[in-house]
Amino acid sequence: MSTHSIHARRPKGATGLSSESTAESLAESLIDRQPDVLLAHSEDAAHYSGGHADGVARPRTEQEIAHLLTHASRVLPVGAQSSVTGGATPDGGLVLSTARLVSIQESGQHHFRVGSGVPLTTLQELLHSTGRWYAPSPTYTGAFAGGVVATNAAGAATFKYGTTRQWTDGLTVVLACGHVLAITRGQCVADPVRGFEITCDCGTRTVQPGTYVMPAVPKCSAGYFAAPEMDLVDLFIGAEGTLGVVTDVLFRVLAEPPAVAWALVSVRSESDAITLVDALRRASQETWRTKDPVGLDISAIEHVDRRCLEILREDGIDRKQDITIPADAAVMLLVQLELPRETTPAVAFEQVSASLSDDATDGAIVRFCRMLAAHGALDDTEMAWPGDQRRIDQFLAFRESAPAGVNRRVGDAKRDHDARIEKTAADMIVLFEHFGTMVAIYREGYRARGLDFAIWGHISDGNVHPNVIPRSFDDVVAGREAILEFGRAVARLGGCPLAEHGVGRSSVKQALLRQLYGDEGLNQMRAIKSALDPRGVLAPGVLFPA
Numbered sequence: 001m002s003t004h005s006i007h008a009r010r011p012k013g014a015t016g017l018s019s020e021s022t023a024e025s026l027a028e029s030l031i032d033r034q035p036d037v038l039l040a041h042s043e044d045a046a047h048y049s050g051g052h053a054d055g056v057a058r059p060r061t062e063q064e065i066a067h068l069l070t071h072a073s074r075v076l077p078v079g080a081q082s083s084v085t086g087g088a089t090p091d092g093g094l095v096l097s098t099a100r101l102v103s104i105q106e107s108g109q110h111h112f113r114v115g116s117g118v119p120l121t122t123l124q125e126l127l128h129s130t131g132r133w134y135a136p137s138p139t140y141t142g143a144f145a146g147g148v149v150a151t152n153a154a155g156a157a158t159f160k161y162g163t164t165r166q167w168t169d170g171l172t173v174v175l176a177c178g179h180v181l182a183i184t185r186g187q188c189v190a191d192p193v194r195g196f197e198i199t200c201d202c203g204t205r206t207v208q209p210g211t212y213v214m215p216a217v218p219k220c221s222a223g224y225f226a227a228p229e230m231d232l233v234d235l236f237i238g239a240e241g242t243l244g245v246v247t248d249v250l251f252r253v254l255a256e257p258p259a260v261a262w263a264l265v266s267v268r269s270e271s272d273a274i275t276l277v278d279a280l281r282r283a284s285q286e287t288w289r290t291k292d293p294v295g296l297d298i299s300a301i302e303h304v305d306r307r308c309l310e311i312l313r314e315d316g317i318d319r320k321q322d323i324t325i326p327a328d329a330a331v332m333l334l335v336q337l338e339l340p341r342e343t344t345p346a347v348a349f350e351q352v353s354a355s356l357s358d359d360a361t362d363g364a365i366v367r368f369c370r371m372l373a374a375h376g377a378l379d380d381t382e383m384a385w386p387g388d389q390r391r392i393d394q395f396l397a398f399r400e401s402a403p404a405g406v407n408r409r410v411g412d413a414k415r416d417h418d419a420r421i422e423k424t425a426a427d428m429i430v431l432f433e434h435f436g437t438m439v440a441i442y443r444e445g446y447r448a449r450g451l452d453f454a455i456w457g458h459i460s461d462g463n464v465h466p467n468v469i470p471r472s473f474d475d476v477v478a479g480r481e482a483i484l485e486f487g488r489a490v491a492r493l494g495g496c497p498l499a500e501h502g503v504g505r506s507s508v509k510q511a512l513l514r515q516l517y518g519d520e521g522l523n524q525m526r527a528i529k530s531a532l533d534p535r536g537v538l539a540p541g542v543l544f545p546a
Contacts, residue, residue, distance in 0.1 A: 004191035006232065008179035008200035011062035027071035030064055031055035031094065037201035044081040044088035046423065046503065053090040058097045063246050066178035068096055069537060076539050077241040077430040079117065079144030084423070085504025087151070087240050087542050098146050101247055101530045106130075112253055116146025116246045117401065123251075127484045131256045135161040138500075139400075145336070146246045151502040152238035154219045157336065159281070159460035160288075163500075165237050170250030173236055173243075176533040177202045177416065181232075184250065187211055188232040196232055198532075207531045209235070212521035215502075218461050222498035223513055223543060224525050233530070239503050241466060242539045243532045259343040259386035260336060261365070262395045266329040266380035273331040274436050276375045277301050277459050280335065281432060283371065293340075296367045302334040303459035307469075308402040308490075311409075317401040321394040326380050333459070334399050339364055343386050402456045406467050413470050421470050426481035426486055429463035430495030441489045442466040449478040461501045480508050487512040503543050510545060 035053045042051040053076075059065045069075055074093025081088040101117040104126060112134075114123055120134065121141040127133050138148060138155035140354035147153070149171065154163040161167075170184040179200035190196055195208035224243075225234040227540035236243055267273040280298050287295025300500050304312075310331060312318055318325050325332070343365075372378040384391035407423065414421040430438045439455065446453040446466065452475075457464030466486070468479035497512040514522055526544060529536075540546050 001009075003187075004189060004194055005197040005199065006181065006183065007186040008175060008181045008198055010201070011066040011174065011178065011180050013061060013063040014343045015449065019475045024071045024120050026064075027067040027332045030057045030059055030068060032057070041078070041081070041091065041097065044083040044086065046077070046084050046086040046089060046504070048086040048089045048422070049419070050091075051089040052092060053095045054093055054097045056097060058100045059379070062172075062174055062180055062247060065096065065174045065247065066180075068094065069174060069176055069245065070178040072394065073535070073537065075245075075537050076542075077146070078121065079147035079150070079151075080140075082140050082143050082147065083151070083502065083504055085502050085506045085509055087148075087429060087502055087504030087539075089505060091122045091505070091541050091546065093540070096245060098144060098245075098247075103148070103248065107250060110252055110254075112251055113170075114145045114249050114251055116144060116149070116248060117228050118145045119143065120145065121304070127253055127258070132253045134167065134251055134253050135257075136163055145249050145251070149237050149246055149249055150240050151500070152219075152221045152225075154221075154500040155462075156302055156458050156460075158218050158458065158463075158500075160284070160299035161332055165225075165234060167252045168233065168237055168249055169213055171246055171250050172248045173448050174245045174247060176537045180247075181244070182504045183232050184242050185231055185233050188231070188536075189451055190227060190230050191226075196235075197358065205531050207235070207528055208524070210517075210521060210524040210528070212524060213516045215491070215494060215516075217431060217494070217496050217499070219429050219463055219499040220496045221500050221502045222496055222516055223521075224528055225502065226524075238502070240504065240539060240542050242529055242540070242543055256341075257338070258341050259339045259388055260299075261339055261343070262384040262392050263333075263335040263337060263368070263372075264323065264384075264395055264398070265333040265335060265377050267327045267331045267333060267375075267377055268328050269330045270439065271436065272375065273303065273333060273379075273459070274439075276377060277303075277333065278432065279371060279375065281460060283367070294367075296364050296371070296462070297338040298335060299338055300336040300458065301460035302399050303455075303457060303464055304332050304334075304399060305455045306330050307452075308455040308456050309476055311405040312398065312401055315401065315405050317398060317405070321398045321401075323382065323394065323398050329380070334395060335431075337364065337368055339386065354522065399456075402407070402454065403465075403467070406469060409469050413472075417471070418473040420473045421476055423467070424470060424476050424483070425465050425467040426483045426491045426497070427463070427465055427499050428495060428497045429499035430488060430490055430493045432462040434493045434495065435459070435462045437493065438462070438490060439464070441486060445482040445485055446465075449482055451475055451478060451482070461499075462495075481507055484511060484515065489514050495538045505541050507545075510543070513543070
């Protein structure tokens with residue numbers, strides 16, 4: 001039977017109490033202060049300026065992590081430093097890298113226990129060799145296991161597979177006091193009145209989950225999880241390293257995935273694209289509900305808008321990847337279609353040809369082609385079939401070149417015009433029924449401010465990223481104002497203004513968090529933080545202003 005109380009043990013290897021001076025000496029011996037090492041850890045993928053650290057530690061054991069946490073005043077846990085919110089950019093203090101926590105152990109047919117420093121690409125390669133895979137992998141597969149837990153990371157295929165939270169069945173966490181929580185899902189559930197009770201040699205602390213209501217959307221990376229009788233595992237997922245250092249994760253895995261085909265679909269208007277995506281979503285959900293063996297089964301649909309397509313043309317990406325962008329295309333969709341494992345290119349070609357005749361044998365490819373034809377999109381669709389890895393890679397590179405092109409333009413403006421210029425973008429989500437309204441709000445808000453912008457992202461989830469293409473710092477300021485306006489509108493639609501990247505050190509995202517939950521919600525989060533980290537050692541400045 002589950003309980004609201006749990007005991008945190010001493011770290012493995014801690015057989016006795018060291019003297020204070022010995023323990024401090026051990027902690028100091030783990031810290032690297034070489035200038036090149038400090039520089040290499042001074043920023044994350046957000047490229048915030050001014051990142052700096054007093055030292056970098058790369059511990060291998062729970063005991064080493066415990067020594068570091070109990071003898072440092074500021075510790076920032078980091079993984080691959082792929083955060084786009086500044087959450088892995090140090091602001092002084094110690095950087096605790098998980099890069100050496102790389103164990104992987106099978107834990108039954110459906111679970112693997114994975115060190116927090118394991119890149120997801122490494123995990124997927126190992127799983128593939130055993131005929132299995134990890135389903136909700138985010139777009140950046142170099143992300144570390146601990147990092148995806150820290151932000152409740154999600155990717156393109158959230159539409160079918162959900163976020164990290166749904167696939168995390170256990171965690172090992174070193175708390176700020178140096179004791180270790182080893183928890184599995186269902187082991188410790190909050191009492192409606194008493195919350196959680198966590199006991200260790202330091203005493204017993206009570207942690208009350210927040211009473212704020214989280215948006216009911218497929219993705220949410222907006223502070224501490226809260227729900228009645230919630231699982232303790234969920235408190236640490238999405239906490240961005242502010243409540244403890246995750247050392248390993250118990251991931252649930254699946255049997256090897258089906259064959260996957262990719263379709264690059266050109267659509268002449270944004271409203272037509274939304275209508276087509278709605279039809280594809282509904283057909284796929286019906287397949288999952290009925291378990292139709294020949295049903296349409298789509299796991300992800302990506303979206304790039306007209307401005308993105310202009311950038312791809314300007315950068316020559318269409319020619320480099322041998323992809324035709326029709327002159328009248330307003331949107332291009334990248335559709336991930338799951339097929340029976342035995343599907344080969346020859347079988348796929350045969351079914352495409354058959355789809356054009358009235359007496360075709362029913363199947364997923366036949367249904368897909370007919371749906372595209374019904375929406376006037378079949379003639380402007382290119383396919384990459386299972387096994388054609390070169391063409392699949394070209395499709396994926398085409399999509400990823402849109403954000404890369406925008407980010408490069410932001411960097412050029414920063415270099416050539418104003419060093420204060422930085423990436424200015426939103427990461428919001430609504431239920432798909434409100435998606436068209438949300439995109440219209442983005443376009444109206446940016447245009448009213450005279451801003452250049454591009455939109456791309458995970459349309460199958462109702463989650464796309466509107467990005468400002470700044471020409472001056474004034475554009476950045478206006479873009480931030482627009483994003484706060486968008487956040488209020490999305491919240492009114494029942495959505496979440498912080499879908500998949502977390503909050504980090506971004507002042508705009510911290511303001512969105514406050515808008516979403518109000519001062520009372522933020523105070524409840526601070527109380528959780530204080531209960532588990534009373535000295536404020538872990539990730540100061542992340543989630544909440546320093």
